[in-house]
Amino acid sequence: MIPIRTLMLTAAVAATLGVTAWTTADNMAALPAGPPVAGPPAVAGVAVLPNDLSGTAGRAGILEPGDSPSPSNTPSPSTSPSPSPSDTTPPVTVARGADTRWHRKPVAIAFTATDAGSGVASTWYRIDTGPLKQGTLVVVPASADHKDDGSHLVTFFSIDNAANRETPQQVTVKIDTTAPVLRWKGVSPSPVTTQKALIARFFVREASGSVATALCVYDQYGALVLRRAGPRRAAGAGSLAVLLRAAGRPLTPGLYRLQLTLTDQAGNHSVTSLAPFRDYRPVRATVTFDLPRAGRRVALTFDDGNDEAAWARIVNTLRAYQVHGTFFALGPKVVAYAALARRTVAAGDAIGSHGWTHTDMELQSAAQIRRELALSTAAWWRVARATPVPYMRPPYGAKDAAVLSAAGASGFEHVMLWDVDPQDWRHIGSAEIAERVLSHVHPGAIVCMHTLPTTAAALPQILSGLRAMGYRAVSLPELFAAAARRR
Secondary structure: OOOHHHHHHHHHHHHHOOOOOOOHHHHHHHOOOOOOOOOOOOEOOEOOOOHHHOEOOOOOEEOOOOOOOOOOOOOOOOOOOOOOOOOOOOOEEEEEOOOOOEEOOOEEEEEEEEOOOOOEEEEEEEEOOOOOEEEOEEEEOOOOOOOOOEEEEEEEEEEEOOOOEOOOEEEEEEEOOOOOEEEEEEEEOOOEOOOOOEEEEEEEEOOOOOEEEEEEEEEOOOOEEEEEEEEEEOOEEEEEEEOOEEOOEEOOOEEEEEEEEEEEOOOOEEEOOOEEEEEOOOOOOEEEOOOHHHOOEEEEEEEEOOOHHHHHHHHHHHHHOOOOOEEEEOHHHHHHOHHHHHHHHHOOOEEOEOOOOOOOHHHOOHHHHHHHHHHHHHHHHHHHOOOOOOEEOOHHHOOOHHHHHHHHHOOOOEEEOOOEOOOHHHOOOHHHHHHHHHOOOOOOOEEEEEOOHHHHHHHHHHHHHHHHOOOEEEOHHHHHHHOOOOO
16 A cells, blocks of 8 residues: 555645646556655656655855765655654755856755654755756756856755645856957057047957956067056947056057956956057157166167068077067068068067168158158058057167157157167178177167178177177067166
8 A cells, every 4th residue: 555655745746846646546556566665756747866866965055176966875854754644834945055146167056954843755956947856955067068058947845744845946046157258349549649548449248247357458579568457347339448558657659459358257257359559649759879777688680671581581590599689671671571571570579660761861851751750660560560669760870859859759759779880781791790799798788780691690699699698689678678668
């Protein structure tokens, strides 16, 4: 004969799920022979687990990688040997581990049921429209393939030994394993020609709502020049005003790249692509011959760009020695040797303007000087998406007040001269070039050379000699950074 407790529990579970309870005859025919079962038999649409497969209460909350619920030999919940006819109060179940936050890791929910009358017989739960299961611990997954992303409804209830069933309760668990995505819509104005803020426009895609932002600005050579924490921003179209100042003063003109780090409410991070902008604001130009405070570093610079093969050989040698130089190529040579110009920038070497025609700028008008610089700057941008700003070297080193004024008006803050000149343009031998350089270098020296075959041949000896003397060859941005000067 079927125990009355089994039939009562069966009816309670079935009623909870909206399934008509079986008759005694139905149960007699369906149940296997043997001892009475502890829980309800299977009914249509209901998956019933035996007691020894039910979950056990574990640590509630987010599961760290490697965590897994461990089965227990101690029955939970508590049971009573027989139903109490006078018990008409259903049990009460409390769920711990669910909250209103988004999570990027699995979330464990522990159920604790109490019943002061006949004792708790079983606790049941299901995730969304999944199968009904018996147990006191459920883990809402957060798979790496993002298939579990979204809000999940966990339904649960308990039944006591008098077959009183609790009204089903529900908690929501929100899973988000997908990092936010930002698509740049534009950065304006570019080039910047005033002190006004830069406006970056973008579109954010994020399921959980708002994201926290952090802004980084890098210069053309990859140095971080500005880092700021931003406010939380809603998903969708947005914009960000960037005041181009660092350490209380405007940035040095040049090419910069914006990058945002986004963090959603679940803690997923994403780093955006770099959004470039050019800053050509007018500045006061200053003349630099050397930077003694840079320590045992020497800047090797190469003018003109007339000989393509020599230019290429110099770039290759610098790369072989894992150092950088600075190239002041004339605008027409940048256009003529476009692939080499791009390779120079890609290698991490610095660039500066040497004008367009190699004319003595002291003999030109202010408008002519600005045109020389504008043409050269445009050539580098068109060919290599790089800019010579803020470095310029006037042909022959000619630099009166009018030259400095025109340079500053075009964003060239640094008029770069030199204090070591081997006069390689006189077509002396490579050994002589190397000897003249090595015998005159000092901490922070700036060496002026040219893209000539003899200079290219002398470069390995120069670099080896500098290394032997305890010096390191660097680009101009690296020399300014070492001297803690604006670059």
